[in-house]
Amino acid sequence: xxxxxxxxxxxxxxxxxxxxxxxxxxxxxxxxxxxxxxxxxxxxxxxxxxxxxxxxxxxxxxxxxxxxxxxxxxxxxxxxxxxxxxxxxxxxxxxxxxxxxxxxxxxxxxxxxxxxxxxxxxxxxxxxxxxxxxxxxxxxxxxxxxxxxxxxxxxxxxxxxxxxxxxxxxxxxxxxxxxxxxxxxxxxxxxxxxxxxxxxxxxxxxxxxxxxxxxxxxxxxxxxxxxxxxxxxxxxxxxxxxxxxxxxxxxxxxxxxxxxxxxxxxxxxxxxxxxxxxxxxxxxxxxxxxxxxxxxxxxxxxxxxxxxxxxxxxxxxxxxxxxxxxxxxxxxxxxxxxxx
Ligand SMILES: C=CC1=C(C)c2cc3[nH]c(cc4nc(cc5[nH]c(cc1n2)c(C)c5CCC(=O)O)C(CCC(=O)O)=C4C)c(C)c3C=C
Ligand SMILES: [Fe+2]
Ligand SMILES: [Fe+2]
Numbered sequence: 001x002x003x004x005x006x007x008x009x010x011x012x013x014x015x016x017x018x019x020x021x022x023x024x025x026x027x028x029x030x031x032x033x034x035x036x037x038x039x040x041x042x043x044x045x046x047x048x049x050x051x052x053x054x055x056x057x058x059x060x061x062x063x064x065x066x067x068x069x070x071x072x073x074x075x076x077x078x079x080x081x082x083x084x085x086x087x088x089x090x091x092x093x094x095x096x097x098x099x100x101x102x103x104x105x106x107x108x109x110x111x112x113x114x115x116x117x118x119x120x121x122x123x124x125x126x127x128x129x130x131x132x133x134x135x136x137x138x139x140x141x142x143x144x145x146x147x148x149x150x151x152x153x154x155x156x157x158x159x160x161x162x163x164x165x166x167x168x169x170x171x172x173x174x175x176x177x178x179x180x181x182x183x184x185x186x187x188x189x190x191x192x193x194x195x196x197x198x199x200x201x202x203x204x205x206x207x208x209x210x211x212x213x214x215x216x217x218x219x220x221x222x223x224x225x226x227x228x229x230x231x232x233x234x235x236x237x238x239x240x241x242x243x244x245x246x247x248x249x250x251x252x253x254x255x256x257x258x259x260x261x262x263x264x265x266x267x268x269x270x271x272x273x274x275x276x277x278x279x280x281x282x283x284x285x286x287x288x289x290x291x292x293x294x295x296x297x298x299x300x301x302x303x304x305x306x307x308x309x310x311x312x313x314x315x316x317x318x319x320x321x322x323x324x325x326x327x328x329x330x331x332x333x334x335x336x337x338x339x340x
Contacts, residue, residue, distance in 0.1 A: 020339050021110040021134030021169075022332055023125055024098045025154050026142045026287060028117030029088040033079035039072035045117040050156070051149045052254075053216070075290075082293040091115065093287035094142070096320040097328065104329045108340050110134055116141075116154050123161035130169055137169045138335040140328075142286035144183055145226035146176035147212060172335050178226035179233055186318060186327035187230075187283050188237035194315045195240070195279060202279040202313065204244045204270055207231045208296060209284040211249035211258040224259055230283055243279075246270075250282075251291055263296070264303055271307035278304055281315040286324070288317045 030041040046052055046063055054062075079088065086092035098113035105111060110132060114125040129137055141154040155173055162168045177183045195202070209227040217224040231247040238245075250263035263280075270278060280300055282292045297314035304312050318324025 019110060019129075019133035019135060020108065020336065021112065021129040021132075021137040022101065022105065022140060022336070023122070023129065023137055024094060024101065024111065024113040024140045024142060024328075025116060025122060026090060026094045026113075027150065027289075028115035028119075029090040029289065030076075030079060031087075031119060033076055033083045033088075035072040035076045038076045038079065039068050041118045042072060042075070043068055048117075048149075048153055050153050053213070053219075078290060078294045081298060082290060088289075089293060090287055090289035093289075093317075093319050097142070097287065097325065100320050100325045101328055101332065104325060105332070105336075109336065116150075116157055122154070122157045123164070126158065126161045126169070127165075130165070130167070135169050136172075136339050138172045138174060138332060138339075140174040140332055140335070142328075143284075144176060144180075144286070145178045145209070145223050145230060145284050147223035147226075148216065148221050149212060149223075151176060172339075174331060174335050176226060177331055178230045180331065182327045182330045184230070184233045184237050186323045187234055190318055190321065190323045191234075191281050191283075191315055192238055192240070194281075194313075195243070198279065198313050200277050200311045200313075202243055202277045202311070203275050204246060204278045205240075206263065206266060206270075206278065206280040207234065207245060207247045208250045208263045208280055208282050208300075209247070210282075210291060211251050211253075211262070213254075214257040214259055217259065227284060234283060250295060263300065267300055267303045267309075268307045271304050271309035274308075276309060277311040278309055279313040279315055282317060285317045287319055292317060 028041065028045065030037040046067065049056060052059055082089055084092055094113050098111050102111035110129060112125050112129060114120050114122045116122065126137065139154065139158055141151045143150045158171060212221065212223050228247065235245045246266060248261050248263040248266045249259040252258045252262060280296050282296060285292055292314065300314065301312045
C-alpha cells in the first residue's frame with residue numbers, strides 16, 4: 001500500500017494520476033428542434049456578453065421581451081429541416097470527430113467532446129475527465145479563426161469550471177489555426193475533390209464565413225483578418241484560376257452593421273449579373289450545422305436560383321472525413337507534445 005493511500009480518509013475520491021485528456025469543443029446547439037429547446041439554447045447563447053456586446057441592462061429586456069418570443073419558432077422550423085436521426089448535425093458530427101480522434105490518438109489519451117452552450121457542457125466534461133484521472137487536458141475549440149465571441153468564450157467557460165475545482169487539471173488551449181498549413185492544405189484538398197465530383201464547373205466559388213458585427217473589427221477582434229487570411233491562402237492553395245473566388249459573411253443577426261459583403265446579397269448580385277453556376281463553401285465551420293445546411297444549402301440555393309442562377313452546389317465542411325481528421329490529429333498532437 002502506498003503512503004498516499006494510507007493517509008486518505010475512506011470517503012476520499014480515488015486518486016489516479018497522470019492521465020491526459022483532449023476536450024474537443026464546438027459552439028452548441030439545441031437538444032431538440034422545438035421552439036422550447038431552441039429558446040433555452042438561444043437564451044444561454046445570446047446572454048453571453050461576448051456574443052452580444054450591448055450592456056446587459058439594455059440587452060436583456062430586448063432579448064427576453066422580443067427575440068426569445070419570436071426567434072425560437074422560426075429557428076425551430078429551420079432546425080427541423082436539417083435534424084438527423086442522431087440529433088442536431090453539429091452535435092452528431094462533433095461526437096463523431098471526437099470518436100475518430102480517440103481512435104487516431106490511441107488509448108494513452110482520453111478524448112471527449114463538449115458544447116459551449118447547451119449540452120454536453122464544458123464543466124460536466126472537465127469534471128468527468130478529472131474523475132477519470134486526467135490531470136492534463138488539451139482544450140480544442142474547433143474554431144479555425146479566433147474571435148472573442150467564439151474561442152474566448154470556450155476559455156471563459158473552462159475557467160469558470162476550474163474556479164469551482166479544488167484540484168484543477170493543467171490546461172493547454174489549442175490555438176486558432178486559420179493560417180496553419182495543415183488546415184489550409186486539408187481544406188484545399190477536400191474542396192478541390194468536392195468540386196471535381198460535381199457535374200458542373202462553377203464560375204464562382206463563394207467562401208462564406210460566419211458574420212460578426214463590424215464594430216468587433218473596429219474594437220480589435222482579429223476574426224475578420226483571420227477569415228481574410230484563410231481565404232487568401234486557400235485560394236492560392238486550391239490553384240483554380242478557372243474559378244473566381246469571393247469571400248462573404250453570412251448569418252447577419254440584429255440591426256447593427258455586420259461584416260460585408262453579406263453572403264445572401266452576393267448570391268443575388270452574382271445571379272443578377274449573369275453568373276449561372278456557383279458553388280459555396282464554409283471554411284470557418286469545422287462541422288456542418290444549421291448555418292451551412294439550412295442557411296447556405298437550402299436558402300442560399302433559393303436566393304441564387306430565384307435571381308436567375310442555374311446550377312448551385314453547397315460543399316460540405318471537413319466534418320469527420322479522413323482529410324479533416326488527419327489535420328485535427330496533427331494540430332492536437334502538437335499540443336500534446338511533452339505530455340504523451
Ligand atoms: C464560426 C463562428 C461563429 C461566429 C463568429 C458566430 C458569431 C455569432 N453568432 C450569432 C448568432 C447566432 N448564431 C447561431 C448559430 C451558429 N453560429 C455558429 C458559429 C458562429 N457564430 C454556429 C456553428 C451556429 C450553428 C449552431 C447549430 O445548432 O447548428 C444562431 C442560432 C440559430 C439561429 O437562430 O439563427 C444565432 C442566433 C451572433 C449574434 C454572433 C456574434 C458575435
Ligand atoms: Fe453564430
Ligand atoms: Fe444563421
